[in-house]
Each structure stands twice: as structure tokens, then as C-alpha cells.
Amino acid sequence: MKAQALHGHLDALLLAVLERGALHGYAIIEALRARSGGTLDLPTGTIYPALRRLERAGLVASTWSTVNGRERRTYELTDAGGRALAGERAGWRDFSATVGRFLGADEPPAAPA
Amino acid sequence: MKAQALHGHLDALLLAVLERGALHGYAIIEALRARSGGTLDLPTGTIYPALRRLERAGLVASTWSTVNGRERRTYELTDAGGRALAGERAGWRDFSATVGRFLGADEPPAAPA
DNA sequence: GCACGACAAGTAGCGTTGCTACGCATGAAG
DNA sequence: CTTCATGCGTAGCAACGCTACTTGTCGTGC
Numbered sequence A, B: 001m002k003a004q005a006l007h008g009h010l011d012a013l014l015l016a017v018l019e020r021g022a023l024h025g026y027a028i029i030e031a032l033r034a035r036s037g038g039t040l041d042l043p044t045g046t047i048y049p050a051l052r053r054l055e056r057a058g059l060v061a062s063t064w065s066t067v068n069g070r071e072r073r074t075y076e077l078t079d080a081g082g083r084a085l086a087g088e089r090a091g092w093r094d095f096s097a098t099v100g101r102f103l104g105a106d107e108p109p110a111a112p113a
Numbered sequence C: 001g002c003a004c005g006a007c008a009a010g011t012a013g014c015g016t017t018g019c020t021a022c023g024c025a026t027g028a029a030g
Numbered sequence D: 001c002t003t004c005a006t007g008c009g010t011a012g013c014a015a016c017g018c019t020a021c022t023t024g025t026c027g028t029g030c
Helices: A010-019 A025-035 A044-056 A079-103 B010-019 B025-035 B044-056 B079-103
Strands: A060-067 A070-077 B060-067 B070-077
Touching: A010 A025, A010 A044, A010 A060, A010 A070, A010 A079, A010 B079, A025 A044, A025 A070, A044 A060, A044 A070, A070 A079, A079 B010, A079 B079, B010 B025, B010 B044, B010 B060, B010 B070, B010 B079, B025 B044, B025 B070, B044 B060, B044 B070, B070 B079
Parallel strands: none
Antiparallel strands: A060 A070, B060 B070
């Protein structure tokens, strides 16, 4: 993939990653990369501002800690964040079903590959 | 759906609609609405500029005609447009698979609904 | 001691994209 | 004559993600 162009679904992705447990920014990038099989390799300039956006919106909460002299900001999903994630999931389903209807290959009727 | 937020996939949608045959702008809007079950109701200010973008990129070609005194610009997929559409399809598959891995419900392992 | 790379966070500025809100014109219907 | 559906189009805006850059610590190699 082009690795970019998450186009509005970044927030959902971030929430989904944090759903499995609190992580700090750098670790989130690595989690995204690992869980996507290397497809999603997002630069810090993409996720840090997104994380702050989510925090301002009250969907995640952050706590600072120092590990080996290095400052870490660990992000955690809030209740509102969990609800938002559920909404994003529904939205994604809608979106992918709709676009998939035009671009095909979203709901193969019989056997996939 | 929110009706907006096609987020980068508008071009692919447009190409997909034109794949089934040439249409003029207004008809494209209606085709999008019909084929999406009313979900996609795009304003002219969204599709006309997009169409011109695609034309400038050589993915569609337009021809003017007059129907009942009304000017119509009919758009048609070019060869390059067809190839681009194939690429967009592949890209969409990748994208939806990747995001789906996080947001779930994209490739149900067994029986869907 | 010093440089360099991995870890960790962050900002500034930019370009693309789609949306809102308009404007213009014609033909049919009332 | 006014209104509505058809039909095309532009201007300006806001959001989003990306590139590029900065700051700082720790560990390793020279």
C-alpha cells in the first residue's frame, strides 16, 4: 500500500490499537506496523498530532512516565473512546460495504482465494 | 452513512461508475445514489471538480452534446482510466483488508449474516 | 571523549481532497 | 410569469495526513 492515505480512518485505527492495551506513541507506530504486516508504517508527524486530537476530544487519556531516563507519554482508551470506537467500527462497515459495492471484492459470494 | 468522507476513493468510485457506460455529470450523481442504495448523495460541487481532475489526468474523456437545448458533458472512461480503475481496485482491496484487520468485520472467517 | 544510531516526543508548513454555498441557463408546468 | 427540475460550473473553506525538522537520552564503537 502507499502507506499513506488513511483518510479519516486514522482515528479509528488508533483507537483500535489502544483497545488492546495502553501504549506510548512510538509503540503505537510499531504495533500498527506489526499488526498490518508492515503495510502501515506511519511517521511520527502523523500519529502524534492525531493522538493529541484524540486526547483533546476525550477519547484517550495520557500519562507521562520516565523509563530509563526517557520520557514516555502512554495513551489509554477512555470510556468515550471505547464508545467512539464502536461507532467507528459501524461507520467502517458501512463505508467499506458501500465502496465495496462499486469496487467489488468486498463480499465475495463464494470462495475467496 | 455521513454521505461525505469518501476520502480519496472518490476517483475510484467515479471510474467504477463510468465503467458500465458513459454518463454525464448529473447522471453520475444519480447512478451513485441509486447503486449505493441512497447512501452516496454527492453534491455537484464534489463531483464536477473531481471529473475535471480525472479528465486532466487523462482517465476520462468528455464530449459535449445538446439534448433538448440543454448542454451535456458526457464522460467516458479512457484506456488509461480502465487501467487506473484496476489499480484502484487493487488498492482498495489492500486498504480495506488492512483497515479491516483493525476494525474487524471485513473478512468473517466463517458464515456472514 | 565524541560521533552515531535507536528510542521518544514534538512542531511548522504544505498539498490534496471534498464540502458548502453560490451563480448561470433552459424547458416544462402551473 | 413564476417555480421547479435539469444541467454545468466556480470560489472559498476546513480537515487531514505528510514531509521535514528539532530536541533530548542512552548505548555502542572509535
